[in-house]
Amino acid sequence: MNNISTDILEKVKEGDADAFTDIVDAYQNAIYNLCYRMLYNQTEAEDATQETFWKAWTNFSKYDFNRSFSTWILSIAAHYCIDLQRKKKVPEMEIDETMEEIIPDPIPHPEQEAIRNEEEQQIQDMLNSLNETDRAAIVLRYWYDFSDREIAESLSMSESAVKSRLFRARKQLAQYWDGQTQLNQG
Amino acid sequence: MDSHEYYEELILKDGDLSGEERKNLKAHLEECEKCQKLEEQWKSCLNLLTKAPMVEPKADITGKWEQTLQVRTFEKEMKNQNRQIIGTIVLIAILSVFSCTVLLSPEFLIPSTIQISQILFLLAGLANQFQTILSMLRLPVLICSLGGFLAVICFIVINRIGINNEENSKEGVEQS
Ligand SMILES: [Zn+2]
Numbered sequence: 048m049n050n051i052s053t054d055i056l057e058k059v060k061e062g063d064a065d066a067f068t069d070i071v072d073a074y075q076n077a078i079y080n081l082c083y084r085m086l087y088n089q090t091e092a093e094d095a096t097q098e099t100f101w102k103a104w105t106n107f108s109k110y111d112f113n114r115s116f117s118t119w120i121l122s123i124a125a126h127y128c129i130d131l132q133r134k135k136k137v138p139e140m141e142i143d144e145t146m147e148e149i150i151p152d153p154i155p156h157p158e159q160e161a162i163r164n165e166e167e168q169q170i171q172d173m174l175n176s177l178n179e180t181d182r183a184a185i186v187l188r189y190w191y192d193f194s195d196r197e198i199a200e201s202l203s204m205s206e207s208a209v210k211s212r213l214f215r216a217r218k219q220l221a222q223y224w225d226g227q228t229q230l231n232q233g
Numbered sequence: 234m235d236s237h238e239y240y241e242e243l244i245l246k247d248g249d250l251s252g253e254e255r256k257n258l259k260a261h262l263e264e265c266e267k268c269q270k271l272e273e274q275w276k277s278c279l280n281l282l283t284k285a286p287m288v289e290p291k292a293d294i295t296g297k298w299e300q301t302l303q304v305r306t307f308e309k310e311m312k313n314q315n316r317q318i319i320g321t322i323v324l325i326a327i328l329s330v331f332s333c334t335v336l337l338s339p340e341f342l343i344p345s346t347i348q349i350s351q352i353l354f355l356l357a358g359l360a361n362q363f364q365t366i367l368s369m370l371r372l373p374v375l376i377c378s379l380g381g382f383l384a385v386i387c388f389i390v391i392n393r394i395g396i397n398n399e400e401n402s403k404e405g406v407e408q409s
Contacts, residue, residue: 064302067302068295068298068299071294071295071298072295075290075294075295076287076289076290077287079288079289079290079294080287080288080289083288084288089291092288092290093290093292093294093297096290096294097294097297097298097301100298100301101301101302101305104302105309166281166285167285167286169281170281170282170285173278173281185282188247189282189283189285190285190287213247214242214245217245217247217275217278218241218245218271220275220278220282221245221271221274221275221278222274224274224275224277224278225270225274
């Protein structure tokens with residue numbers, strides 16, 4: 048994740064679409080990884096990446112040059128993925144029990160699954176066991192080395208809320224790990 | 234503290250523990266199986282998390298972005314244009330409804346009728362003035378147009394005679 052120069056940011060602020068393409072080049076991997084870790088679906092992550100860039104482009108006037116650009120753009124991606132996950136949950140709750148048997152668990156495409164190694168699967172299963180906001184906090188901490196303050200800024204919450212969320216999430220991950228090992232042994 | 238909470242916090246703490254914290258935790262772990270287990274589990278998790286790679290996109294994100302930008306910008310412009318058109322229509326509709334209610338409401342009906350009739354009177358007056366100006370100029374206009382007509386006829390007749398004379402003289406030359 049390169050740090051983009053102020054020169055490019057100034058140009059984008061003036062509406063230079065070519066300068067914004069430099070940002071897309073520099074940040075596509077970072078944004079895509081965050082979306083993928085949040086959504087665990089290649090196509091959805093690609094769409095969410097495009098959506099993040101579109102939101103960044105159309106709301107660029109709101110970007111404060113005193114803040115870190117990475118924090119700002121990753122915050123857009125995190126918020127978008129959190130909202131998307133919440134929206135996805137709504138219809139699931141409306142499904143009655145007879146329907147539930149027909150609908151399989153959110154299993155990704157088989158080809159994708161074959162490519163991913165076991166560890167990758169474990170990581171993603173672990174992340175999926177968390178609620179969307181906790182997941183975003185964990186991803187920002189362990190993939191992007193964000194500090195509590197940066198996570199707080201990105202997810203629009205207080206630092207103390209981040210601390211308690213991270214604590215809860217870590218405990219949940221550890222306990223999830225326990226459940227998995229017991230399953231494997233049994 | 235007799236609950237495990239304090240030790241759980243130490244186990245799951247992000248960052249280094251102080252010397253005393255480490256000592257306390259070590260002592261507790263030796264006698265508490267539950268916290269021992271949590272520590273082991275968290276270590277495995279942390280190990281996975283810290284070595285987890287960044288997943289890279291397989292699709293051409295930049296290429297797709299250029300498309301997205303083009304399509305979305307066009308859509309946005311269309312939406313803005315539609316909004317402007319609808320806004321104008323709504324404004325006109327509101328204004329016309331408003332003016333109709335004002336003009337046709339009982340307390341305004343008489344004054345507005347008077348005003349409309351005054352405007353009509355004014356227009357009639359203007360038309361009258363125009364007419365008198367026209368009637369004053371009737372004779373000069375008539376004379377001018379008659380004179381012009383006569384002049385055009387004279388011009389044509391003179392031209393004809395000229396052409397005939399030329400043709401006659403040419404014939405005369407050929408015969409001689
Ligand atoms: Zn304990």
